Amino acid sequence: xxxxxxxxxxxxxxxxxxxxxxxxxxxxxxxxxxxxxxxxxxxxxxxxxxxxxxxxxxxxxxxxxxxxxxxxxxxxxxxxxxxxxxxxxxxxxxxxxxxxxxxxxxxxxxxxxxxxxxxxxxxxxxxxxxxxxxxxxxxxxxxxxxxxxxxxxxxxxxxxxxxxxxxxxxxxxxxxxxxxxxxxxxxxxxxxxxxxxxxxxxxxxxxxxxxxxxxxxxxxxxxxxxxxxxxxxxxxxxxxxxxxxxxxxxxxxxxxxxxxxxxxxxxxxxxxxxxxxxxxxxxxxxxxxxxxxxxxxxxxxxxxxxxxxxxxxxxxxxxxxxx
Numbered sequence: 001x002x003x004x005x006x007x008x009x010x011x012x013x014x015x016x017x018x019x020x021x022x023x024x025x026x027x028x029x030x031x032x033x034x035x036x037x038x039x040x041x042x043x044x045x046x047x048x049x050x051x052x053x054x055x056x057x058x059x060x061x062x063x064x065x066x067x068x069x070x071x072x073x074x075x076x077x078x079x080x081x082x083x084x085x086x087x088x089x090x091x092x093x094x095x096x097x098x099x100x101x102x103x104x105x106x107x108x109x110x111x112x113x114x115x116x117x118x119x120x121x122x123x124x125x126x127x128x129x130x131x132x133x134x135x136x137x138x139x140x141x142x143x144x145x146x147x148x149x150x151x152x153x154x155x156x157x158x159x160x161x162x163x164x165x166x167x168x169x170x171x172x173x174x175x176x177x178x179x180x181x182x183x184x185x186x187x188x189x190x191x192x193x194x195x196x197x198x199x200x201x202x203x204x205x206x207x208x209x210x211x212x213x214x215x216x217x218x219x220x221x222x223x224x225x226x227x228x229x230x231x232x233x234x235x236x237x238x239x240x241x242x243x244x245x246x247x248x249x250x251x252x253x254x255x256x257x258x259x260x261x262x263x264x265x266x267x268x269x270x271x272x273x274x275x276x277x278x279x280x281x282x283x284x285x286x287x288x289x290x291x292x293x294x295x296x297x298x299x300x301x302x303x304x305x306x307x308x309x310x311x312x313x314x315x316x317x318x319x320x321x322x323x
Contacts, residue, residue: 012165013158016060017149019232023053024145034082035133037126040089047086050079055228059169065153069140078141081132085125091264092118099283107280117271163321166233170318177226177248178311182219182255183302185212186295196303202292209291213262220255223248233321240317251301258294261287 027049033042054075057066068074092115100108132138157165186208187194200208209216227248234242265287269276276284304310 010161011158012060012063012160012162013152013154015162015233016056016063016154016158017152019056019060020053020064020145021149023049023056024149027053028142031133035130037130040086040093043082043086043089043129047079047082050075050082051224052228052231054079055225056232059173059229059232063155063158065155066148067144069137069143070145070148074137074141078132078138081128085122085129087263088118088122088125090260091267092122094260094264099286102286103280103282107282110279111283114268114271162236166236166321167319170230170233171315173226173229174314174318177219177222178305178314180219180222182215182222183306185215186299186302187306194306196299196306198299202288205292205295206288209258209262209295213259216255217259220252220259223252223255227252236321237317238320240313240320244314244317247301251298254294254298254301258291258298261291261294 027046030042030046030049033039034046037043054072057064057070057075058072061072095111095114095118100111103111184194186197186200186205188197189195227245230241230245230248234245265276265284268280268283272279276287305314
């Protein structure tokens with residue numbers, strides 16, 4: 001029997017159903033436009049829908065008895081194929097709008113080689129997306145999830161009132177977030193306390209990002225997981241919880257922008273088969289300056305959450321839900 005999601009949500013199972021239905025419908029809403037490949041925003045929205053659906057499926061795993069085609073793993077496979085195309089669109093847009101206009105004529109001409117390579121890669125990625133939306137993996141995912149929404153199956157925990165388990169759902173992911181080693185990148189230990197290195201010149205920041213960039217990127221991905229999970233329950237909380245979500249989004253955005261800049265530099269180096277400074281010195285400097293500015297934006301947030309009081313307040317906001 002299909003649940004009436006217009007009534008007040010009281011159990012964990014009802015809340016899980018509502019989340020699955022919402023993000024599944026959003027995903028399907030953009031499917032036809034994505035197949036036409038005419039609007040990059042449609043691809044972005046469908047990818048976000050898949051990401052949020054995957055979050056709902058994985059976070060409510062103890063509650064939902066879902067068919068295998070609608071599993072976290074399979075949703076991830078589909079999402080990554082959409083993501084490969086979306087990443088190329090973001091790369092092209094960033095090059096065209098944020099960097100190309102600032103380059104001298106010589107470098108703008110040299111950049112045409114990169115755009116040509118981008119177009120070829122995008123053609124392949126777009127073809128893969130079209131195949132994905134036609135293949136059995138995606139069709140089976142859609143069909144089985146539609147059937148599940150018509151006749152959902154649950155595990156026994158689904159009948160538990162949401163107010164009894166809400167912090168238990170949220171706090172483990174938050175703990176993983178705050179225990180991530182990415183918080184310690186660019187710090188030093190002084191008298192048993194971590195302090196932020198604010199004396200680094202741009203060259204030192206670049207060197208550190210080259211060595212620790214993967215760790216920073218993983219912290220950004222964990223921030224995204226925490227944000228998506230917290231947003232599932234935002235209607236059950238007040239202002240302090242909403243403020244925490246906004247801060248996590250800021251962390252995700254800043255660290256994501258750093259990663260995008262690093263990826264752009266690596267991609268261009270691969271296209272030109274040499275160091276970026278050889279063919280595009282102005283662009284190389286602009287990318288480095290951008291990363292340094294982003295690093296300076298990141299450090300005050302990093303410093304704030306290395307303090308026990310602020311982490312405790314974050315946890316307390318989760319414990320003070322309004323159910």
